[in-house]
Amino acid sequence: MxxxxxxxxxxxxxxxxxxxxxxxxxxxxxxxxxxxxxxxxxxxxxxxxxxxxxxxxxxxxIRHASMTDYSSFGIPRQHPAVVKGRAGSPYAITDYYDVxxxxxxxxxxxxxxxxxxxxxxxxxxxxxxxxxVPNHVARQYHSVVKPEGIVDLGATDNQSMGFSSDNNFYYNVGQQFSPSIDLYAGESEPYTEYPAKATGNDHFDAYPGKNDWYETVKLNYGVDYCDAGGRSEHFSPVPNTWQKMLDILLFWAARGVDGFRCDMAEMVPTAFWSWAIAKVKTINPGILFIAEVYNPMDYRHYVAAGFDYLYxxxxxxxxxxxxxxxxxxxxxxxxxxxxxxxxxxxxxxxxxxxxxxxxxxxxxxxxxxxxxxxxxxxxxxxxxxxxxxxxxxxxxxxxxxxxxxxxxxxxxxxxxxxxxxxxxxxxxxxxxxxxxxxxxxxxxxxxxxxxEKAVSEGDFFDLMYVNEHIAERQYAFLRKANNELLFVVANFDGAKASLTVNIPDHAFTFLHIPRKDVVATDLLSGTNVAVHFGSTTSVNVDVDAYKCVILKMQLSMETEEIFNAHNKEEYPPAHTAEHLLNQTMVRMFGCARSSNAHIERKKSKISFILDHKPSRKEEKEIEVRMNELIEEDLPVKYEVVDRNHIPDDISIDRLPEDASENLRIVRIGDYDACPCIGKHVRSTSQIGKFVMLGTNWDEMKHSFRIRFKII
Structure with a gap:
């Protein structure tokens, strides 16, 4: 699919x-x-x-604090002093198990x-x-429809302790809740809370202001924010709140929910997310987790914790x-x-x-x-x-x-x-x-x-670095999958733009675009446009004010054109190393060869689908094995065969449907053989040294990305 x-x-x-x-x-x-x-x-x-x-x-x-009275239905009434607006904020949850x-x-x-x-x-x-909503709840949180066996948040808290990893809330011991708001809000009796709980936006005293999230209470995930020695973490044994929040996630996942948008995820420790997301996905691997995060320096921590998507x-x-x-x-x-x-x-x-x-x-x-x-x-x-x-x-x-x-x-x-x-x-x-x-x-x-497959699955190429003349009010890029190429120009200007957009040689190389003239169709207007890739390296387009052009091209990848135009020969050492790395991963992990690789002179990236995240020892072993193969000085040889005489050890499963009748097979000693049209070194010792720069693991896709360079 x-x-x-x-x-x-x-x-x-x-x-x-x-x-x-x-x-x-x-x-x-x-x-x-x-x-x-x-x-x-x-x-x-x-x-x-x-x-x-x-x-x-x-x-x-999920049921949240509101001024509307549903007490006749067995739903506790909320004091209006701790409700924002008549309908209330949907992020002041009063019962995680209710609608x-x-x-x-x-x-x-x-x-x-x-x-x-x-x-x-x-x-x-x-x-x-x-x-x-994992970071905070409404001040008057109380579940009336929780499943049997579930203990309510705060029900067993020791309120004489400001912090305890067994508590669900933080307490200002001996202090009355005294925010700078009207605690009566039209009622005959004021809202009272003793001892005062910490407020949702990390306000750890009894006196939140009207601009604080005064209507909410901060949940305790085992982080002591007021430790005398600075913030400290108490995650072993697993804090009580962790298990209660996991129960809530599993409850809604069992109801058929396909994903969670996690409110203010960055205010909850990543250790919890790693623990909880892994457990939910063990039961429901396809469920999505989306994090509301705002600190770019922490983005990769949340990806590593298992989040599928981040704001x-x-x-x-x-x-x-x-x-x-x-x-x-x-x-x-x-x-x-x-x-x-x-x-x-x-x-x-x-x-x-x-x-x-x-x-x-x-x-x-x-x-x-x-x-x-x-x-x-x-x-x-x-x-x-x-x-x-x-x-x-x-x-x-x-x-x-x-x-x-x-x-x-x-x-x-x-x-x-x-x-x-x-x-x-x-x-x-x-x-x-x-x-x-x-x-x-x-x-x-x-x-x-x-x-368009080019959008959902294709490669992306930003054209702006060779188009400084449009870098103020237009943006241009390419997308490509198989033989389909999209050329997109967006005009942010209030005036029509007549543009000549340059396509660099590297785009032809990176995306494997043949040097030939084609007819493109604008997917927005339906008009046809001649694109002369055979004689020029630019595209002329007119784009109306605040409008766009999306040109779609079908590219014929005939054998002779690929052999003559393909420039993966740009840096043969890295391309040869790609072959070795593919075979090394196949042998070490039993995986398929990569279908997602970006091989370049300065640094390269390549991804594999594995059944587990490699350990640090396994990562080191990859690098060691690669350099051992390089030092063995294995010969790199070519042979051209037709489709009727493909050797038994060669797989053509990944060849495009319109690949030529004649195929070029690249062999590296007796270690690896596969169809390829790029240029390689003559023997592996000419590669140099293989250095792993880092790795990334995508738990949802089981995708392991290796970043490397050749020295």
């Missing part, structure tokens, strides 16, 4: 399907209404799938309604992601926003992806989410169409996933003053409200012409990402 480009659609469930269009500031649920899980019918879900969506993140599913009653048509059947939503979403060929906020998002709003040069896109290139497949790109301002708001671009080039670039440039926030594709402005949220360019997460563009698109069916056009553009690009 072909690899699929992941496109996540974030839905703020409470708002999406709200059929009530009253929008009274600070309105109650009775006044303003609320979206329901049942709104997502087969028809609505098919509409979403038709946009090119593969995964739906239903935000706010938010606001979202149910029948409160008593809220759990069954969620199960039905999961089933319908799967039926529509999409997967389900929900929030996992690329302080990188690609900030860069794209700066290009759109501030005139930052488009060459900075190159800097953004290069910063995390070794973990790029783990980065989640986005232009909106519930924390960020809407593109069309007065605080961002003011016009959603201005971000269209950023959409095309982010969706098509790499294999990693992309996320759309519901309403983004209609140009939702987020300029309402809903209540607690205020007018800040964001769609509220605290209030009962209706999102105007979504109401017009899914309820009244009265979208404006501009909304329909923007939605069409989004669907077009997202479906291209779904359909």
């Amino acid at each position: 072909a690899q699929q480009k992941i496109i996540i659609y974030q839905i703020f469930t409470r708002l999406f399907g709200n059929r009530t269009n009253v929008c009274k500031q600070n309105g109650t649920i009775a006044e303003n209404g609320c979206g329901k899980m049942n709104f997502f019918s087969d028809e609505v879900l098919q509409q979403i799938r038709a946009k090119g969506i593969t995964h739906v993140w239903y935000t706010g599913i 938010d009653p606001d979202l149910a048509e029948d409160v008593n059947k809220r759990s069954a309604e969620f199960d039905a939503l999961v089933e319908r979403t799967h039926k529509a060929n999409m997967k389900v992601i929900i929030d996992f 690329d906020k302080v990188g690609m998002y900030d860069t794209m926003r700066s290009i759109i709003c501030d005139g930052c040069p488009t060459s900075k896109i190159t800097t953004a992806w290069q910063w995390v290139d070794d973990i790029n497949e783990h980065m989640l790109y986005f232009l909106e989410n519930h924390d960020e301002q809407r593109i069309a708001s007065n605080y961002f671009a003011g016009d959603a169409f201005r971000a269209y080039p950023a959409l095309v670039a982010n969706v098509l440039m790499r294999k990693n996933p992309f996320m759309v926030y519901a309403g983004q594709e209609y140009g939702e402005r987020g300029m309402d003053e809903e209540g607690f949220s205020g007018c800040d360019g964001r769609t509220t997460i605290f209030d009962y409200w209706t999102v105007p563009s979504l109401y017009r698109a899914f309820v009244s069916k009265e979208s404006t012409d501009e909304e329909r056009e923007l939605s069409r553009l989004y669907s077009e690009v997202l479906n291209i990402a779904n359909a």
Whole structure:
């Protein structure tokens, strides 16, 4: 089965399907209404799938603090002093095992309604992601539907200890909770808490301010933040909170959830994530974990801990926003992806989410169409996933003053409200012409990402280093898989651009592009364009203001052209070492040869699919064995055979379908033999010394990447 480009659609469930269009500031649920899980019918879900969506993140599913009184249904009432907004924040969880009653048509059947939503979403060929909020809970957390045998958070805490690895919370012993807020909030009795628990945003005293996460309580994972000797970790034996949070993850995974977006994952120790994710994936290997992280220096720690994807906020998002709003040069896109290139497949790109301002708001671009080039670039440039926030594709402005949220360019997460563009698109069916056009553009690009193998599986080549003349307002790159090549130019400028985009020799080498003239089709306009790779190394294109060109080319890879044009001979020592390393890995680990290698003069990368993560001893053994083979001075020889006379020891499983009748076999002594058209050294002693620069392990894919250089 072909690899699929992941496109996540974030839905703020409470708002999406709200059929009530009253929008009274600070309105109650009775006044303003609320979206329901049942709104997502087969028809609505098919509409979403038709946009090119593969995964739906239903935000706010788990029961959280709210001012709405559901005590008649056995649900504890929350004191309004520790609830933000009438609807409350979906990140102030009151019961990890319950479904938010606001979202149910029948409160008593809220759990069954969620199960039905999961089933319908799967039926529509999409997967389900929900929030996992591991760092903090609501002040009045209490589970009323926890499974038998589960002990509630904090139920067995020793509140006379500020910190204990057996406690679920941190305590300010002998202190009353005294934040700088109104503790009455209209009630006859104030909210009281003694001893005061630490606040969710790592506020370890009894006096949080109104800008703190005062409505939440920090969970204790065995880290003593107030140790006299500095922060200390107490992870053995396993802290009580670890097991309770693992139970919660397993509970929702068993309900059919396909992934978790982990709120503020970087505020929870990576040791917990390594432990918990491994245990969940042992039972459900395909489940996804997405981390909300903001410190780029810690990204690789969270990948190593088992996360499949990380927010690329302080990188690609900030860069794209700066290009759109501030005139930052488009060459900075190159800097953004290069910063995390070794973990790029783990980065989640986005232009909106519930924390960020809407593109069309007065605080961002003011016009959603201005971000269209950023959409095309982010969706098509790499294999990693992309996320759309519901309403983004209609140009939702987020300029309402809903209540607690205020007018800040964001769609509220605290209030009962209706999102105007979504109401017009899914309820009244009265979208404006501009909304329909923007939605069409989004669907077009997202479906291209779904359909084109060059996007989901192909190699990426950034063209900006040889195109400084467009590095202010345009961005150009190539994607290629097998014989299909995509040439993409995004114009971030408000004026039409007539461009000559250079294609460097290295692109022809790296992507194995034949030097020949081809006819390309613009996937957006349907027009045909002649591309003269046979006589030039540039492409001429006209790109309208805030628009893009996506040229698709079918390349014929005939034998003579490959032999004459293929430039893997650029650095024969590294290419010969690639052959040796492939065979060494096959013999040591019983794996297949690599299908993902980037071999270059300065440093090279190559990946293998293994049944386990190699130990440090095994990694060292790879390097030792490689240098032993080099020192043996094995001869490197060639032979050309036709398809009817392929030697028994040669596999042609990975040859492209249109490979030539004659094949060139490269033999390195009696150690390795495989079809190859590149240039090699005459014997292995000419390689030099093989040095491993580092490795990366992708637990989900069992992919082991080796970085090496030849000295």
